[in-house]
Amino acid sequence: MKTNTSTLISSLALAFAALTLSSCNYESSNATGWNYNDSKNGGFEKAPDYGQETGPGLVLIEGGSFTMGATEEMLTDKWSNIPRRATVSSFYMDETEVTNIYWREYLYWLQRVYSADYPEIYDKALPDTLVWRSKLAYNEPYVDYYLRHPSYNNYPVVGVNWLQANDFCAWRSDRVNEAILIREGLFEHFPQQINEDHFSTDAYYSGQYESGKRVDGLPDLDPDKEFRNVRMEDGILLPRYRLPTEAEWEYAAYGLIGNSYQELITERKVYPWNGHYVREGNNNSRYYGEFVANFVRGRGDYMGVAGSLNDNADVTAPVFSYEPNDYGLYNMAGNVSEWVMDVYRPLSHEDVDEFRPFRGNVYETKVLNSEGNIDDKLTIVTYDVAGVNKYLKDFSKLTEGKLNAEEAQLMENLMAASDQASERFNDGKADEAYTLVRDGIQQIRSSNVRIAPELISGMGQFVEDTPGDLRMRKVRPEENIDRDNYRLADNINYRDGDAQSTKDYLSPAVNDNSMYDYGSSTLISNRSRVYKGGSWRDRAYYLSPGTRRFMDERKATATIGFRCAMDRVGSPKGLNQGK
Template sequence: MRLNTAVILAVLAFSLVGLSSCSKSGGNKTVSSATGWEYNNPDFGGFEYKSGYEQETGPGLVFIEGGTFIMGRVEQDVLYEWNNAPRRVTVPSFYMDESEVRNIDYLEYLFWIRRVYVDYPEVYRKALPDTLVWRRPMAYNEPMVENYLRHPAYAEYPVVGVSHIQAQDYCKWRTDRVNEMILVDEGILEFDVNQIGENNFNTEAYLYGQYEGIQGKNPMEDLNPNNDTRRVRWDDGILLPRYRLPTEAEWEYAALGLIGNSYDERMTDRRIYPWDGHITRNASKKERGKMMANFVRGTGDMMGMAGNLNDGGDITVDVKSYYPNDYGLYCMAGNVNEWVADVYRPLSFEDMDEFSPYRGNVFQQKVLDEEGYIVEKDSLGRIRYRTEEDKDILNRKNYRTADNRNYADGDATSNAVVGSDWNDVDANTSSMYAGSPNSSLGSLVSDRSRVYKGGGWRDRAYWLAPGTRRYLDERESRDDLGFRCAMTRVGSPINSKKK
């Protein structure tokens, strides 16, 4: 009996040693399971690995947990466009701005550009919104032309008159300012308010070793025994992914906010708008009858009668007006339409991917010289991704005509048709593009046609449904079109910090 006990104890001891050894080489995240070498140890060469990474939420953003949903039309297709038939897709988790980008946000951007690019005034001019979008031939909108962008009364209102190209430039600038502030807060860099011209912090330029900056009091320690300090690398997980425009699928998914209409994996109710019900008024007992968004209720009714304004806005309103949807996002219907990243095609739904659907243009690679430096940058000193044929986009044309006939709402009498009188367009032509099987006219859809969604203060309730979609040339702008930023979620789709 004693012998058997001794044997059993010996076997258990051997097993525990084996488990300990296995844990050290395979399960322990401080040791490589491939080589047995220790991570983050200068004695083993200093290869760095940080486990347990969880992405921080960038300024202004809200976490949007992804999932599957039916993307596409939920309203009757009154225009008979057939450009957004319903299909099931999956959207990965991401982050999105709580509200539309405000005038004060864009003014901060303009101020920075003017202060830094003192020798390049054209950079500032190209970033300016087109305030003349407010002009209409039979309306007195000059006060908006003069006041809307800069007067403090409109500071919290959404910026408008911004083209798709300008919105993308703003996203790039915001990425750089946020990442620069992260490095300053970490003590890796000193804050430098004297950056001038191309000598300014740019995330990609910094990662490529093309920006030094002023070293802070807590520089990044290099565990490589041959070095003392180093710059931050992307694999450190300190810098955030770039701010960008949301894809059409992301925007529509976030707008519907179906996280509030599900039980386990069952969706209890579909939605027409970002709120429950089929009407545009609040259904709760406390505030029953109040408008849920800023839009046009009927002909000539932009805000209701004095003493009881139905939506409280003659034009746009504060970006945090009305109730947020179930993701905590404000004004995902009404106020202003919003640019999304996708290039418009009427039949995108037929060939889009089931996971993270997106339609863009041709992929381009960064062009490096023999020393590994980036050859071409844009007017803000950032890397160019566009083809040679698209260089003229930076010299965008401002469409300053009062009626904006060349793009307006997309109806036949608003389309600019080269080589033909716009009055001759076939009455049966589809309202979103001039070309049709019964017409000799060419389509207005091109690689510069970008999708916008959400409905605005000039729109009827039909356009408030997230499934509806329209398009506009990426170089043009409107008085009811703004944008908000998004950011990619890296790692797990579940945000452990939010639980």
């Protein structure tokens, strides 16, 4: 259900105008009898009841229960997606994969806001165009043109890792909410945003962003105040864009809403379309007999024969190619595989909840100052200090004996600064550690050595938070002493990979992650993320939404893209719809 926020603004204005009327015109609380939206009794406000606005590019996925897991024999012999019943709440999902033009819009914003002082933020967001290369194939045209050429504007972006996809979702959330405030006349266009002085939803909610305001805000019914910022309670701004969970993606891909009558699912699907084949089966369709997705038909056959191309694509295809599924989602099979939020475990299906199943929770909270208020937003870049340290050590090892004297001296200085940063970080002096990393990057920039671009790009991959973000931290066990539902912040390993889930759980010598000895006996780690669906390079087996694969969150390929999702708040269907 789509509701224009202007309706809410108008309703709020009417509520404020009601102050001039008698008290009998106010809605009163059934709990206390006091009036809502009445400045005479303190001005507690109640926004009108209304349905959530549908964000740009999204479609509503009505939730429900379904059988999650394999629908075909597992060719890889990994029983990692055991069928079982699960329930997914209603949510929103992009109708297409995120495209090259969307990503270039993102890059342009980052360059305009950060490049003067923090070019590593822009560098971190650059897709890895070299993923197209193969040692025994000529793919240089895709390296050069796929991301930038307008002919590929509406093709899915690839070469994007899981972390980059999450950063895009966060950026998109803020830009959409900023556009809503502009649309409603509360803000005006402010293209001079730079560094920490840019709009973010969390900073605005906490009263830490004022630039670009057209008016002081909404009239405040608190008799001691005149205006206020929009609050979450107003329902004007949208929830965050994010990656879908594995369960959400799989549920949305099947589109069983088109195969159900009352509570009877009339036909279980193998693919996002009806039937057990990959060609158009409707003999009344002008596409009868043609492929309905972009995948590999067989060895060496990526596109068919000239004059009758079987899927009309050599690599990826435009995101609106082929027919959508019953939810209106395009390319939920083929074209590109897609990142989802979950951390991979082979037996997650045995452990996760039946309702909204997900593995990957790391609970965080906003940092508060000594007065108990939300701390000031960041004015610096924060880094994965341990990641930077490991990267520099690996780089030093691979370039040993290959550097000239000036380059070797630079590496020695960087290693010393990185070790010092790690010590500061471990001592709880995070800002000092970030400053040391930042000073190292500045030293690289001021040098004129051959390896400078490589080092800046490499260290830039470990940027975590950017200026303008609110400070966040993991919740601590001492905050949850009387809590039963969780104690620790990081629950990725819960029941699968933590010390308690090993056969030696009673031994005090057992450490966390002992079950998954990454690099020695397995490629599974807490950074292994699930990706779903088949791609232009896959056979038909992977077109089934039940298949699942995984890859390190820092890696990217030419076959994996993503699409965003958003929480649905309130009614699963929308107000006054259904029961």
